[in-house]
Amino acid sequence: MDDLDLKLIKLTQDGIDLVPEPFKEIALELAISEAEVIDRIEVLVESGVIRRFGASIGHRVLGIVANAMCVWNVPDDRVEEVGAVMAGFGEVTHCYERVRYPEWDYNLYAMIHARTREECEHTAHDISRATGISDYILLFSEKEFKKTGVRI
Amino acid sequence: MTMIHELELDDTDRQLINLIQLDFPLDSRPFRTLGDQIGTSEQEVIDHLKRLTDIGVIRRIGPILNTKGLGGASTLIAMQVPEDAIDGVASWINDFDEVSHNYLRPGAYNIWFTVSASSKERLHEMVGEIEALGHPFLELPVTRLFKIGVKFEV
Numbered sequence: 001m002d003d004l005d006l007k008l009i010k011l012t013q014d015g016i017d018l019v020p021e022p023f024k025e026i027a028l029e030l031a032i033s034e035a036e037v038i039d040r041i042e043v044l045v046e047s048g049v050i051r052r053f054g055a056s057i058g059h060r061v062l063g064i065v066a067n068a069m070c071v072w073n074v075p076d077d078r079v080e081e082v083g084a085v086m087a088g089f090g091e092v093t094h095c096y097e098r099v100r101y102p103e104w105d106y107n108l109y110a111m112i113h114a115r116t117r118e119e120c121e122h123t124a125h126d127i128s129r130a131t132g133i134s135d136y137i138l139l140f141s142e143k144e145f146k147k148t149g150v151r152i
Numbered sequence: 153m154t155m156i157h158e159l160e161l162d163d164t165d166r167q168l169i170n171l172i173q174l175d176f177p178l179d180s181r182p183f184r185t186l187g188d189q190i191g192t193s194e195q196e197v198i199d200h201l202k203r204l205t206d207i208g209v210i211r212r213i214g215p216i217l218n219t220k221g222l223g224g225a226s227t228l229i230a231m232q233v234p235e236d237a238i239d240g241v242a243s244w245i246n247d248f249d250e251v252s253h254n255y256l257r258p259g260a261y262n263i264w265f266t267v268s269a270s271s272k273e274r275l276h277e278m279v280g281e282i283e284a285l286g287h288p289f290l291e292l293p294v295t296r297l298f299k300i301g302v303k304f305e306v
Contacts, residue, residue, distance in 0.1 A: 001222075015212025018198050018205065021180055038178050041215070048221040054176040056211040057169065057304050061159065064304060069257065069264070079296065087299035097296035098228065104261075104290050109228075113304070139264070143256035145242040146265070151249070152222060 001049060004030060008040055009050075009152055056149065064113050066140070068120040070127070071106035073135040079108060082131045086110045091123040106137070159207060161306060164192060164200050169209065169306045172201075176213060216301060219268040225275040226268040229282065230261035231289040238263065241285065250278060261290065 007030055016022040027034040044050040074082045079097050086108065087095045094111040110127065112120045117140060124138050161169075167190045177185040183201070184194040204210045219226040233241045238256065245254055245265050254265035269275035279291060 009215060009217065012214045013217065015205075015214045018183070018201050018213075020183060020194060020198070022182065023178075023180060034180055038180070041178055044215070048218055050215040050221070051218040051301060052174060052216050053178065053214065054174055054216070055169070055172045055213045056216065057173060058208040058211050059304050061208040062304065062306060069255075083296065083298035090305065092299060093304075094300050095298035096294045096300075097298070098292040098294055101290055104230075104292075137259070139257040139259060141255040141257055145254035145256065145263075146246045146251060147254075148252050149216065151252075152217065152270075 001044070001047075004032065005040055005044060005049070006152070008037065009044070012041075013149070013151055059113060063115050066114050066117045066120050068112045068117070068124070068138045068140045070110045070112055070120075070124050070136055070138050072108040072110070072133050073100075073105045074108045074131075074133055076107075078133075082133060083108060085131050086127055089123060089127060091119070092127075105135070108133075112138075159209070161209075164190065164196065165204060165209075166306050168197065168200055169204070169304075172213065173304070222270070224268055224270050225272040226266065226293070227275060227279075228264065228266050228292040228294075229279075229289050230292060231263045231265075231282075231287050232260050233263050233287050237287075241287065244285070245282075248278065250274070 011026050011029060017025060023037045024034045027037045030037065041053055045053055083095055083097060086092050091112050091114050092110045093113050096109045097107055098109055100107040112123050114120045114123060121138060124136065128134055128136060168186065171186065171189065176182060179185055181194065183197040187194045187197045201210060242254060242263060245251055250267050250269045252266050252268050256262060257264050267275060267278060269278060282289065
């Protein structure tokens with residue numbers, strides 16, 4: 001990644017313009033060709049600097065207002081298998097294994113998004129049945145203090 | 153919150169939303185390409201996307217960045233904060249540009265926030281500052297990734 005890539009990310013991270021040739025404007029600003037702008041974005045996606053290039057959705061506006069972080073205590077030797085099952089649920093938007101501690105046994109985290117708390121609970125219950133993991137808690141967000149994307 | 157009578161989504165809206173979360177065309181006329189894919193005009197696509205942006209269904213079309221890919225380091229922190237200190241601590245946390253998400257959740261660990269720092273060193277420095285606050289906390293970095301940032305079907 002070079003300086004131009006960095007500038008390109010900064011110019012696009014708040015969204016491209018909704019005009020017929022959005023990459024041409026960016027190219028003008030960076031004094032490179034439109035083809036180079038597109039090539040550079042593709043390379044950044046391939047190399048994993050950009051996770052994906054696309055739309056971020058305001059899911060709350062769509063009525064998807066309930067979000068729960070569901071934490072699970074999964075035996076270490078079952079994490080790979082159980083994580084894959086959880087990730088297969090459409091309501092699960094994020095699924096990670098994280099470090100666990102003596103005072104915090106939970107090691108798998110599934111973010112569940114749905115229209116209502118009941119739907120979140122239902123999904124967690126289904127996951128529990130599908131995986132046989134019964135030690136879990138649903139931590140609903142009671143207040144959102146901050147939510148932004150990753151920025152540079 | 154904007155709910156939702158103006159939020160009547162038509163078929164074009166739905167097709168576009170489902171399509172462009174993962175597969176936004178990277179070419180010189182992306183909206184024309186999208187129009188070709190769903191059988192409508194470039195201008196129609198742009199008009200729909202403008203409206204969807206105005207009403208907040210689309211936040212932006214752009215790169216979703218990967219902290220690790222950028223050479224950075226990230227973690228999740230769960231902190232135990234007494235009730236009367238919550239607001240103060242939450243706003244202190246929010247002041248870090250590196251904090252991308254910060255939520256109040258039920259339980260002994262009640263403040264949960266994610267940190268995306270530009271380097272391991274910077275993350276370490278921040279964790280030091282957080283420690284100096286004096287509230288018990290857990291640092292919970294990811295050890296394995298199963299799914300991230302996946303699309304909402306409408």
